[in-house]
Amino acid sequence: MSAPSDIIVIGAGIIGISTALELTRAGHRVRVFDRDGIAMGASLGNAGAFAFTDIVPLATPGIMRKAPKWLLDPLGPLSIPPRYALKIAPWMLRFWRASWQDRYAHSVKAQSTLMDLARSALERQIKATDGEDLIKRQGQLQLFEGETEFRASLPGWDLRRDHGIRFDLLQSPEAIAEIQPGIDARFTHAGFTPDWINTVDPKTWTEHLAQAFLALGGTIERSDVQAITPHENHICVSHSNGTETAEKVIVAAGAWSHHLAKTLGDHIPLETERGYNTTLPAGAFDIRTHLTFGGHGFVVSGINDGVRVGGAAEMGGLNLPPNYKRSDILLQKAASFLPGLNAKGGTQWMGFRPSTPDSLPVIGASPHAANVIYAFGHGHLGLTQSAATAEIVTALVQNTPSPIATDAYRPERF
Numbered sequence: 561m562s563a564p565s566d567i568i569v570i571g572a573g574i575i576g577i578s579t580a581l582e583l584t585r586a587g588h589r590v591r592v593f594d595r596d597g598i599a600m601g602a603s604l605g606n607a608g609a610f611a612f613t614d615i616v617p618l619a620t621p622g623i624m625r626k627a628p629k630w631l632l633d634p635l636g637p638l639s640i641p642p643r644y645a646l647k648i649a650p651w652m653l654r655f656w657r658a659s660w661q662d663r664y665a666h667s668v669k670a671q672s673t674l675m676d677l678a679r680s681a682l683e684r685q686i687k688a689t690d691g692e693d694l695i696k697r698q699g700q701l702q703l704f705e706g707e708t709e710f711r712a713s714l715p716g717w718d719l720r721r722d723h724g725i726r727f728d729l730l731q732s733p734e735a736i737a738e739i740q741p742g743i744d745a746r747f748t749h750a751g752f753t754p755d756w757i758n759t760v761d762p763k764t765w766t767e768h769l770a771q772a773f774l775a776l777g778g779t780i781e782r783s784d785v786q787a788i789t790p791h792e793n794h795i796c797v798s799h800s801n802g803t804e805t806a807e808k809v810i811v812a813a814g815a816w817s818h819h820l821a822k823t824l825g826d827h828i829p830l831e832t833e834r835g836y837n838t839t840l841p842a843g844a845f846d847i848r849t850h851l852t853f854g855g856h857g858f859v860v861s862g863i864n865d866g867v868r869v870g871g872a873a874e875m876g877g878l879n880l881p882p883n884y885k886r887s888d889i890l891l892q893k894a895a896s897f898l899p900g901l902n903a904k905g906g907t908q909w910m911g912f913r914p915s916t917p918d919s920l921p922v923i924g925a926s927p928h929a930a931n932v933i934y935a936f937g938h939g940h941l942g943l944t945q946s947a948a949t950a951e952i953v954t955a956l957v958q959n960t961p962s963p964i965a966t967d968a969y970r971p972e973r974f
């Protein structure tokens with residue numbers, strides 16, 4: 561193991577904060593830089609799920625046949641705004657390649673391996689930070705509208721079984737109501753995954769970890785990082801308040817990370833799947849587990865005493881204005897699927913998921929600078945995989961064996 565280092569972490573989202581905490585616990589001196597503060601990006605308003613059973617990447621075999629349909633339905637669960645279609649074409653080409661059977665199988669295996677670590681790493685993190693009060697252990701119910709949709713989902717359940725994931729398949733509205741009353745009877749089938757965990761609020765969870773980090777002597781500064789420059793014995797980080805040096809730098813800047821990687825000469829195909837939701841106030845619905853309406857591309861989760869309805873994946877880049885019609889449509893659907901839902905008084909939000917073509921994160925040293933480590937691109941699963949990422953990055957920093965093989969996540973794979 562190498563001696564304690566001076567480390568700069570760029571990004572105070574769940575990945576940056578979780579990693580900064582783990583590095584500090586391992587004895588390193590860590591400073592976090594973020595232009596907006598703690599949990600102000602995607603980590604602010606996500607659905608709050610530790611979705612350990614989500615091992616299937618977005619690029620499934622045959623998915624490209626559905627692409628024209630996305631383009632024609634601008635408010636469907638998956639869409640590409642026409643203005644962005646040309647820009648995203650190179651990423652889509654890689655996405656298409658990632659859907660080939662052999663690459664898909666490789667991604668499922670790599671995702672499953674990371675999820676195994678994610679589960680145990682989260683438990684270690686909860687224990688180390690005394691965080692059980694912020695955790696809900698209520699499982700997840702994935703709902704299917706009729707026999708045909710359920711049958712189409714069976715290969716996915718077989719895959720989960722093959723990877724050791726526990727689940728129960730429910731085949732009547734009555735069986736579903738035993739776990740979650742109040743769901744419209746058109747949802748006749750469901751899969752229940754008991755090991756799914758949620759946090760009471762993803763922002764509060766990130767702040768909780770940030771407090772643990774600060775208590776150990778770490779620092780968090782507001783500044784906008786513009787470039788990273790490697791030198792023989794140190795790394796320079798140029799930012800809005802000046803220039804800092806460190807022995808190692810971790811790039812955990814979410815959907816903006818590829819811009820920083822570019823300053824080192826690394827071209828990483830990172831896009832953003834913009835997600836939308838509405839958070840309803842306390843009492844909106846008596847939610848007892850995390851609900852996934854996969855066929856409609858959205859979920860309903862309990863956040864504090866309220867309810868968050870959200871999802872959608874809009875491949876629209878970082879600069880187009882949000883289209884909150886998406887939040888409206890998801891909420892309307894939720895109100896019809898959960899007849900007792902009080903859909904009034906909600907707050908809308910849009911967040912940038914940092915997404916790679918193969919749905920796997922980028923974790924590893926920059927090909928151009930061994931002391932710059934990338935930790936981004938977690939797509940739909942950044943909260944879920946944050947504690948695991950922190951452990952892997954810490955092993956890379958310390959030059960100790962990684963808890964899992966990291967080849968599948970290395971930046972050079974593209």
Ligand SMILES: Cc1cc2nc3c(=O)[nH]c(=O)nc-3n(C[C@H](O)[C@H](O)[C@H](O)COP(=O)(O)OP(=O)(O)OC[C@H]3O[C@@H](n4cnc5c(N)ncnc54)[C@H](O)[C@@H]3O)c2cc1C
Nearest residue numbers: 573575595601602603606607609785814835941942943944
């Ligand atoms: C609607 C929605 C629902 C989701 N639900 C879930 C879920 O239930 N479970 C799950 O696991 N995941 C979920 N996700 C995905 C999850 O939110 C992300 O994967 C995760 O938050 C990414 O964390 P991050 O730290 O990489 O990025 P972010 O949280 O976006 O943090 C990146 C930080 O970097 C900072 N930054 C960027 N560039 C710079 C710069 N140049 N200088 C300084 N600072 C910079 C930003 O200000 C930001 O604070 C969801 C996402 C969305 C949009």
